Amino acid sequence: MGATFHWFQTALLPAGWARNVRLSVEDGQIASVETRVPTGGSDVRAAIGLPGLPNLHSHAFQRAMAGLTEVRGPEGDSFWTWRELMYRFVGKLSPDDVEAIAALAFAEMLEAGFTRVGEFHYLHHDTDGRPYADIAEMAARIAAAAEATGIGLTLLPVFYAHSGFGGVAPLESQKRFLNDIAGYERLYEAARRAVRGLPDAVVGIAPHSLRAVTEAELAAVTRLDGPIHIHIAEQVKEVDDCLAWSGARPVEWLQDRFYPDRRWCLVHATHMTASERGRLAASGAVAGLCPITEANLGDGVFPAAAYLAEAGVFGVGSDSNVRIDAAEELRLLEYGQRLSERARNVLAPAPGASTGGALYRGALAGGAQALGVSQVGLAVGASADIVTLDAEHPDIAGRVGDEILDAFVFAGGRPIRDVWRAGRQVVADGRHVGRATIVARYRQTLQRLLA
The missing domain is CATH 3.20.20.140 (Metal-dependent hydrolases)
Structure with a gap:
């Protein structure tokens, strides 16, 4: 399987916030990180990227x-x-x-x-x-x-x-x-x-x-x-x-x-x-x-x-x-x-x-x-564990740099949009991709346990 690419208007890297960030992901890990680069035609694009x-x-x-x-x-x-x-x-x-x-x-x-x-x-x-x-x-x-x-x-x-x-x-x-x-x-x-x-x-x-x-x-x-x-x-x-x-x-x-x-x-x-x-x-x-x-x-x-x-x-x-x-x-x-x-x-x-x-x-x-993880963050060699935030969310609007993290922590909303884990998308538009099936099984389980 070839590399996939993610591009962010801004992303939190180990060295700090960076603009126009492009990550390549191979076999679930981040293979490269570029900054101040344009997006490619096949990139998965998001406004704000954070490490999970x-x-x-x-x-x-x-x-x-x-x-x-x-x-x-x-x-x-x-x-x-x-x-x-x-x-x-x-x-x-x-x-x-x-x-x-x-x-x-x-x-x-x-x-x-x-x-x-x-x-x-x-x-x-x-x-x-x-x-x-x-x-x-x-x-x-x-x-x-x-x-x-x-x-x-x-x-x-x-x-x-x-x-x-x-x-x-x-x-x-x-x-x-x-x-x-x-x-x-x-x-x-x-x-x-x-x-x-x-x-x-x-x-x-x-x-x-x-x-x-x-x-x-x-x-x-x-x-x-x-x-x-x-x-x-x-x-x-x-x-x-x-x-x-x-x-x-x-x-x-x-x-x-x-x-x-x-x-x-x-x-x-x-x-x-x-x-x-x-x-x-x-x-x-x-x-x-x-x-x-x-x-x-x-x-x-x-x-x-x-x-x-x-x-x-x-x-x-x-x-x-x-x-x-x-x-x-x-x-x-x-x-x-x-x-x-x-x-x-x-x-x-x-x-x-x-x-x-x-x-x-x-x-x-x-x-x-x-948790025994040696490589962490949006860095080469780390697992591609990526959280994106909705820049249009009221809590995030107009924020830059660490103002984004202050809003994420203290404003009290849930501006998370998409989540990738080891390069696999697991959350889309704020909901787990398997939520309906997971919730249905959970509901049946609880109805029986609490009967």
Whole structure:
């Protein structure tokens, strides 16, 4: 198959905004980048081109729970009461259900400007807790949904063995998640086989949390290849429980024993001391932030202003998928800081700098690192993951340079027009090309599950 060409009036390149940009794409990758050149007769033309953003943390099946947990219970609601509802819901899901739900979540991610997802995948076994004949049956369904929608996939099979710090026995409601080390190693290898048919898929490792693994288990699973993602310090109760167990806070405990580096993504890391925060920033590990979910669950606010001032690396994810919107994740990240600091444009790096531009570039680089992608952006050798914006959209009209990113993040509309992933068009005029079929299957699935 020969090269295809894309031409933009303006596009965001690694070196900055450029005019009259022409990209050639071969085998799903960007083969050349030219600037200040005229369009060719066969070019795919657009006004504004952006690199697609990575979504570094998702639990796809939870998309089906959106809106189902917003009724106040008899006692104070929290992450922990939400988790009990999630356990009851997850007990019903079949492989077909997971594939249908994931397909909708992935299609919506592409429509929102996310072009790769880190799927933190912990629903492994049948409803009775026994492994399927193929231990990676559920992982294969995630891969099938990625293939159907076209999204890039970093699959993160989760190791989960305990219900509390220090190796506490798991709960009955966690039986679909559980593996021992030998079982997890089989799952990991089977997951690698499951994604072989996908372009540029990555498989990593996801010890669920320090609550769910022992120190020896964590050492064993992190010897496997790939990026390492772990939930940590999301809730105050988690910090208190870790202190009671070990005398150390969760991030502190991990830093003192496992020395996270660029291979690691610490998801949430909401509740840290200044020392923990500084060590995380210096380590090069990624802080995986999920502002919409963190707000929905009442987790707290990550100390982003201080962390970025220390040159910390971050990316964003949609986590529970209660709402899938790349711009809103960035917007809420900044707005949380504004409320905490009682100031504006808190995460802009310097006077005169664009807040939207800083957030977009930071999430692009940090998300790619967390998902095991070495080449990122509209650059030679990178995957052709391209988002185009409608220059006629009211939010974008008249904007130039980083004003476009400020409008994209903060104006609140959805100016995304078309999306290409690995050179394949997956969104046209703001809608996933397979949306009708995906939504029909999802609707049938939910009608049965909620009957």
